[in-house]
Amino acid sequence: MTAPHSKPTFHQSQLEQGGAVLAPMAGFSDAPFRLLCREYGAAWAVTEMVSSMGVVMNGKKSFEIGEPYSGEPNLVIQLFGSDPQIMAEAGAKLYEEFKPVALDINMGCPVPKIVKNGGGACLLQTPDLAHDLIQALDKAVPVPVSAKIRLGWDKYNAIEVAKALESGGAASVALHGRTRAQAYTGQADWDKIEEVSSQLSIPLIGSGDVISKAMFDERKHKAKGIMIGRGAIGRPWIFQEVLGGQSLEIPEIVRLAYRHSLLNVEWYGEHTGMRQMRGVLPHYFKGFAGANRVRQQITQVSSLDDVRRLLNEIFPDVNLEDVTMGAAFEGHHAASLDGHAARNN
Numbered sequence: 632m633t634a635p636h637s638k639p640t641f642h643q644s645q646l647e648q649g650g651a652v653l654a655p656m657a658g659f660s661d662a663p664f665r666l667l668c669r670e671y672g673a674a675w676a677v678t679e680m681v682s683s684m685g686v687v688m689n690g691k692k693s694f695e696i697g698e699p700y701s702g703e704p705n706l707v708i709q710l711f712g713s714d715p716q717i718m719a720e721a722g723a724k725l726y727e728e729f730k731p732v733a734l735d736i737n738m739g740c741p742v743p744k745i746v747k748n749g750g751g752a753c754l755l756q757t758p759d760l761a762h763d764l765i766q767a768l769d770k771a772v773p774v775p776v777s778a779k780i781r782l783g784w785d786k787y788n789a790i791e792v793a794k795a796l797e798s799g800g801a802a803s804v805a806l807h808g809r810t811r812a813q814a815y816t817g818q819a820d821w822d823k824i825e826e827v828s829s830q831l832s833i834p835l836i837g838s839g840d841v842i843s844k845a846m847f848d849e850r851k852h853k854a855k856g857i858m859i860g861r862g863a864i865g866r867p868w869i870f871q872e873v874l875g876g877q878s879l880e881i882p883e884i885v886r887l888a889y890r891h892s893l894l895n896v897e898w899y900g901e902h903t904g905m906r907q908m909r910g911v912l913p914h915y916f917k918g919f920a921g922a923n924r925v926r927q928q929i930t931q932v933s934s935l936d937d938v939r940r941l942l943n944e945i946f947p948d949v950n951l952e953d954v955t956m957g958a959a960f961e962g963h964h965a966a967s968l969d970g971h972a973a974r975n976n
């Protein structure tokens with residue numbers, strides 16, 4: 632409906648302001664984590680991947696994954712699927728429901744459950760279908776669309792895929808510098824990221840193994856933007872660091888870990904929220920006195936009280952009493968809390 636050239640240039644203008652983007656990560660880049668990353672200066676934050684079929688079938692879980700927190704700015708929702716018609720329908724529905732600033736298609740996920748249905752990294756083998764998917768989505772929504780790819784399925788063909796996406800109307804492409812066959816082994820190949828970037832006229836965002844400001848600075852000239860994934864888990868202030876800001880002191884880290892727990896409980900309910908935090912909290916506690924003890928005992932926590940007691944015991948000088956969720960979550964989620972709580976059950 633809207634011609635690509637008349638769409639807002641969200642990616643380009645946002646990237647010009649510097650900073651890194653929070654990579655989509657299933658199981659991690661949910662609303663609580665996106666809030667923290669955005670507060671610390673992430674240019675934008677991509678949701679966990681949402682099933683296009685799930686959205687078309689009105690699946691509650693699919694809408695919950697795409698749902699923004701109250702007033703979430705720069706929401707980019709990632710979809711997966713392999714049918715252009717369904718992708719278009721899902722995109723239009725999500726746009727209608729949540730008004731994201733952009734939509735993204737997952738073309739890099741190596742997980743068998745996704746790949747066996749022709750989605751995720753499978754699309755790297757069929758650039759024509761990748762083109763048709765992005766074109767269908769682009770025509771269905773008034774906001775820019777993008778895709779996230781890998782270097783290839785088992786050999787390097789990202790230039791071909793990225794060009795197919797560009798000609799299909801993609802406003803940007805994100806590239807994880809590994810093939811599907813490599814999964815997460817070895818090092819992301821930033822020379823290939825640079826090569827693909829140089830072949831496109833749309834911005835390419837590089838992804839892979841950036842876990843510090845030094846690494847960000849080393850790689851930033853190789854692409855138009857940089858995504859940070861694992862380097863932000865338990866370290867959302869990395870976005871502040873890459874912008875030239877400070878790291879956090881230990882008491883601030885402890886308070887932030889507790890705030891993340893508060894946000895999770897508000898979003899998912901205590902049972903599910905705390906279960907998910909068991910996988911997140913250990914990432915906050917690395918490399919300082921007391922951190923090992925927290926990591927050893929964190930798997931036992933099942934309530935916010937447990938977390939507070941444990942942190943108070945190990946860090947008695949850190950005040951947790953005045954830690955709050957922040958305005959975007961307070962009171963906001965009570966209505967749909969049941970839905971979120973049900974999500975992982």
Ligand SMILES: Cc1cc2nc3c(=O)[nH]c(=O)nc-3n(C[C@H](O)[C@H](O)[C@H](O)COP(=O)(O)O)c2cc1C
Nearest residue numbers: 654655656657680779807838839840841859860861
């Ligand atoms: C736990 C986990 C979940 C991920 N989920 C997704 C996803 O849903 N969609 C996607 O495009 N990439 C996904 N990725 C890939 C990341 O976005 C990123 O490209 C990759 O982790 C490399 O970047 P990093 O080294 O900064 O983590 C995931 C990665 C991890 C570790």
